[in-house]
Amino acid sequence: MVEQIKILVVEDDNDINQLLCNIIRNSGYVPQAAFSGTEAMLYLEKEEWDLVLLDLMLPGMSGEEVLATIAATNSTPVIIISAKLDQQTKVGMIRTGADDYITKPFDIEEVSARIDSHLRRYQRINKLPSMKKLTFKDIEIDLEAKTVSAQGKELSFTAREYEILVLLLSSPKKVFTKKNLFESVWEEPFYGDDNTMNVHISNIRSKLALVNPNEKYIETIWGMGYRLKS
Amino acid sequence: MVEQIKILVVEDDNDINQLLCNIIRNSGYVPQAAFSGTEAMLYLEKEEWDLVLLDLMLPGMSGEEVLATIAATNSTPVIIISAKLDQQTKVGMIRTGADDYITKPFDIEEVSARIDSHLRRYQRINKLPSMKKLTFKDIEIDLEAKTVSAQGKELSFTAREYEILVLLLSSPKKVFTKKNLFESVWEEPFYGDDNTMNVHISNIRSKLALVNPNEKYIETIWGMGYRLKS
DNA sequence: TAAAGACTTAAGGAGAACCTTAAGAAAACC
DNA sequence: GGTTTTCTTAAGGTTCTCCTTAAGTCTTTA
Known part of the structure; x- marks a missing residue:
């Protein structure tokens, strides 16, 4: 069962609806088109959705209303799509419950990357809360308190460092490429300089080494990425 | 079952239809000729296709219509073939659901390469995420951990070697020419010296031989390329 | 059976990938 | 608005991979 x-x-x-559906289909997901706010509401009541792409200018019921309703009843992530979004409106949307926004005209790559990124994050969020702690060797991450300790001693990590470490611990055997890490930890599809990641990894390593200098927790796989050393 | x-x-x-079918046949795939839009629709309804090559100038039902129908009902990848495609039309086609375009006059090599490339991408997307492991005899590749083991023992491969091995195991019966391997494993179309590939294959073989010196996993097909030995 | 063509193997150097440190830029905080 | 923390960029040094060369071995063909 897939x-x-x-x-x-x-x-x-x-046209735009069809274009978006194509992008989604090509990414391996299943799109459903809705052409008005009221139609959207019908679909939202009928079944659960993994993600909603929402235009703000709609006949019937405005995008804002749809967004507010989703936020009130549901925890489905929403990406706003709109031509004119000044900074203030953006902030308002995010407040109301939107998770991200894409401004028209958009390009295919961008939309595709945003969708992927959101689904990944969403799946992570959905999986992790059930287990409130992650451990690896003597590292322990408390996901609720967002604290990390090694050998029982608490260590202080920055937000980025923490996110990277959580990701590594979430799949201890998996090799994460730098691109993987960027896509999952950074907000937008942002492919920073590879060196940025080197530095973060280096900093994480040296903080871990403060507690246990002998243990090499993070392994470098040349030409591939990073992985926890088992 | 192949x-x-x-x-x-x-x-x-x-003539052109026949030429295209020949190219496809020579690449090891099975072509089916259709000479009008309506004929194409019949085939598309009857069975599933891995790829569609579509001319835009057609009798009966235009290529655009065929394309739109495929996009609406189906997720089959489509490559457009046409004489006159200005930039705007190209973008329009891509929007409607085309995956690529080839302009006439085309050369055989190009068509062949495009087809291969699309099928590869499509298969990667469809196959790899579902199965996280590849196996052949006692070789086992874990695609997440990016590790290779033979007879249960883990072996260490470099990034290039790993990629080559993954490709070989993804189609155990297929003979990969050196050019095939270069195109799939290297980023840009980079045709290195044939000997470069010889060296890589040799290194892979000797690493595999560390674990099991008697088994010859990779077979040399004289004048053609390499294949897994079944 | 010799010669040509195709493949194998070993070794060295160029350069890519990576690590670390430090300083500038940006963001968060007070 | 200024201070502090965090993030990114830059530079220099190190390590490891990959490509090439070149000599050796095996196949095919004349």
Whole structure:
């Protein structure tokens, strides 16, 4: 039984809607087109969605209203799509419950990357809360308190460092490429300089070494990425 | 049971159609000729296709219509073939659901390479995420951990060696020419010296031989390339 | 059976990938 | 608005990979 990831596309312009559906289909997900706010609400009541792409200019019921309703009843992530979003409106949307926004005109690569990024994060969030702690060797991460300790001693990590470490511990055997790490830890699809990641990894290592200088927790796989050393 | 890859060729000119079918056949896939839009639709309804090559100038039903129908009902990748494609039309086609385009006059090498490339991408997307391991005899590749083991013992490969081995195991019966391997494993179309590949293969063999000196995993097909030895 | 062509193997150097430190830029905090 | 913390960029040094060369071995063919 294959698990299908379903994305609801709410956009009144037929061409744009179709374009978005194509992008989604090509990424391996299942799109469903809705052309008005009211139609969107019907789909949202009927079943659960993994992600909603929402245009703000809609006939019937405005995008803002749809967004507010989703936020009130549901925890489905929403990406806003709109032509004109000044900074203030953006902030307002995010407050109301939007997770991200894409401004028109957008390009295919960008949309695709954003969708991927959100689904990944969402899945992580959904998986992790059940287990409130992650451990590896003598490292222990408390996901609720967002604290990290090694050998029982608490260590202080920055937000980025913490996120990277959580990701590594979430799949101890997996090799994470730098691109993997950027996509999962950074907000937007942002491919920073590889060196940025080197520095973060280096800093994480040296903090871990404060407690236990002998143990090499993070392994470098040349030409591939990083992995916890088992 | 051999898995056949089927490609539908929609092109009204008989000579060109035949030429395309030959190229496809020589690449090891199974072509089916269709000479009008309506004929193409019949084939598309009847069975599933791995790829569609679509001319835009067609009798009966235009290529654009065929493309739109495929996009709406189906997720089959489509490569457009056409004489006149200005930049705007290209973008429009891509929007409607085309995955790539080739402009006439085309050369055989190019068509062949594009087809291969699309099928590879498509198969990667479809196959790899579902199965996280590849096996052949006693070799086991864990695609997440990016590790290779033979007879249960883990072996250490460099990034290039690993990529080559993954490719070989992904199609155990296929003979990979050196050019194949270069195209798939290297980033840009980089045709290194043939001997470069010889060296890589040699290194892979000797690493595998560390664990099991009697088994010859990789076979040399004289004048052609390499293949896993079954 | 010799010669040509195709493949194998070993070794060295160029350069890519990586690590570390330090300083400038940006963000968060007070 | 200024201070502190965090993030990114830059530079220099180190390590490891990959490509090439070149000599040796095996196949095919004339």
